[in-house]
Amino acid sequence: MPIAxxxxxxxxxxxxxxxxxxxxxxxLIRAHGLSKTYATGSGQVPALAGIxxxxxxxxxxxxxxxxxxxxxxxxxLLAGLLxxxxxxxxxxxxxxxxxxxxxxxxxxxxVLLPWRTVLDNVMLPIEFRKLPKAMYRQSAxxxxxxxxxxxxxxxxxxxxxxxxxxxxxIARALVQDPRLLLMDEPFGALDAMTRDQMNLELIxxxxxxxxxxxxxxxxxxxxxxxxxxxxxxxxxxGTIADIITIELPRPRDLSVINTDRFGRYAARxxxxxxxxxxxx
Amino acid sequence: xPRGCARCSMPEEDCSDGGRSVGGxxxxxxxxxRARHAAALxxxxxxxxxxxxxxxxxxxxxxxxxxxxxxxxxxxDVLRALLGGLSRPPWDKASYWYHAGITMWEAVLxxxxxxxxxxxxxxxxxxxxxxxxxxYPYIVGFQSLPKVALAPxxxxxxxxxxxxxxxxxxxxxxxxVLVNMMAGYQAVEPERIELARSCNxxxxxxxxxxxxxxxxxxxxxxxxxxxxxSILGAxxxxxxxxxxxxxxxxxxxxxxxxxxxxxAVILLLAVIGFLMNHVVSxxxxxxxxxxxxxxxxxxx
Numbered sequence: 001m002p003i004a005x006x007x008x009x010x011x012x013x014x015x016x017x018x019x020x021x022x023x024x025x026x027x028l029i030r031a032h033g034l035s036k037t038y039a040t041g042s043g044q045v046p047a048l049a050g051i052x053x054x055x056x057x058x059x060x061x062x063x064x065x066x067x068x069x070x071x072x073x074x075x076x077l078l079a080g081l082l083x084x085x086x087x088x089x090x091x092x093x094x095x096x097x098x099x100x101x102x103x104x105x106x107x108x109x110x111v112l113l114p115w116r117t118v119l120d121n122v123m124l125p126i127e128f129r130k131l132p133k134a135m136y137r138q139s140a141x142x143x144x145x146x147x148x149x150x151x152x153x154x155x156x157x158x159x160x161x162x163x164x165x166x167x168x169x170i171a172r173a174l175v176q177d178p179r180l181l182l183m184d185e186p187f188g189a190l191d192a193m194t195r196d197q198m199n200l201e202l203i204x205x206x207x208x209x210x211x212x213x214x215x216x217x218x219x220x221x222x223x224x225x226x227x228x229x230x231x232x233x234x235x236x237x238g239t240i241a242d243i244i245t246i247e248l249p250r251p252r253d254l255s256v257i258n259t260d261r262f263g264r265y266a267a268r269x270x271x272x273x274x275x276x277x278x279x280x
Numbered sequence: 281x282p283r284g285c286a287r288c289s290m291p292e293e294d295c296s297d298g299g300r301s302v303g304g305x306x307x308x309x310x311x312x313x314r315a316r317h318a319a320a321l322x323x324x325x326x327x328x329x330x331x332x333x334x335x336x337x338x339x340x341x342x343x344x345x346x347x348x349x350x351x352x353x354x355x356x357d358v359l360r361a362l363l364g365g366l367s368r369p370p371w372d373k374a375s376y377w378y379h380a381g382i383t384m385w386e387a388v389l390x391x392x393x394x395x396x397x398x399x400x401x402x403x404x405x406x407x408x409x410x411x412x413x414x415x416y417p418y419i420v421g422f423q424s425l426p427k428v429a430l431a432p433x434x435x436x437x438x439x440x441x442x443x444x445x446x447x448x449x450x451x452x453x454x455x456x457v458l459v460n461m462m463a464g465y466q467a468v469e470p471e472r473i474e475l476a477r478s479c480n481x482x483x484x485x486x487x488x489x490x491x492x493x494x495x496x497x498x499x500x501x502x503x504x505x506x507x508x509x510s511i512l513g514a515x516x517x518x519x520x521x522x523x524x525x526x527x528x529x530x531x532x533x534x535x536x537x538x539x540x541x542x543x544a545v546i547l548l549l550a551v552i553g554f555l556m557n558h559v560v561s562x563x564x565x566x567x568x569x570x571x572x573x574x575x576x577x578x579x580x
Contacts, residue, residue, distance in 0.1 A: 124475075
């Protein structure tokens, strides 16, 4: 079977550019006309309407918008956790049907299992996916080292602070070696200082692992600071207002926040979000 | 009310890191351990100081104020009865050990069967809501029935042997475990299930690695209640008809007006109930050690 699949991919790789137009692109994710409508007791509630974007391999893309603009819904669609109502998503050239190993999720809360040690929590996706544990144990240990928690491998989550717990969650997402990291306001519950630290940490981890990241946030500053591109969304139903390319030099540190260019990006995003109904 | 440490919900001075570390240093709970030991010591202290006082009051009421011994036997008589009953070898039919052993065996067996069925059915009914919806009314109906009322029927069905007592104990212990298990299932954080689904976890893994461990704190709450009720079940079962057991002894001593002996057996039953409950909490501490300490951080 793997041979057949590979050859199918090869065929698709050759034919895809012809089908989708003249511009061949190494897009890792391609969303086209993506829509989601929730059926509630009082009728149909559109959450997302006609979302189009392409995200390239190795990119860091943030999605900003007010609460209720459907950005979490978008992330769940991309994670395969929710079925979409219309449109299509391709991940790595294959249409997305349910959760895959190629996309790992970091949730808003760390969601660590309190009865497992930190290392066993990181190993959880390996157990769920029935991958050989012995093979991945070393990479779990390495990932814990990368997020700076080596000496906590045998501790329990309740012995860790909030920021440390979220770093464990990032290691857990990376252990299955996904192409794409989907992060749903992962630092939203942390205090401002820890949040800054975690953002720096995330940039470091990202530059280490070279994963593609889609980062949901409601903080404009966070989005500009972290991203290559920022998708600004307007609410009810969620649509893309614009996609801004952030051309701030990397590596970035916190001082970039005080530069004029950073301020201009932030102002541009704020006016985009404002146009969509006023920021709270 | 002292200001609490934000992480471990302890008074700040007791928590070794004083609630300071958020991003950096680890959170140790040695302060908490110390506080627990202090609490245990103070409980022992109260017990050793207060129980002689209570015994003195008891003795005053009987010997000095002259309460009739058929209402309140003298403490020394109760102690003599207790020692007399316990000093006989367990195979002697007059030994408390013999009867206590039978009652405990009935209670433990009924507890094991009742709580195992309760836990299992609790999972099944919550996981398949269609089953839950159709069965739950009957369960509620049966639960509102005072189970003790079934005890005479047990004699008809099972006679004077062990089975009837085990059956009634199983029925009594079944409900608290069932109800708690269902509450536990409802309380599983949806994010944990989403996490499993995002990793393509199988249904079996979802159960064994997420749902059942998440339910454990609730299950143990139910087991704690059931462990005490199990003695009640066994004793009531013996009341209505038995050839052995502490419940039967209670009936015999009442009819013979052996009130000191009666008190001795009641004391023994209290000790057994306490022990059953203590065993459950020891097991809980072993397998659910994370539940207490995680409360502060689980939902951040």
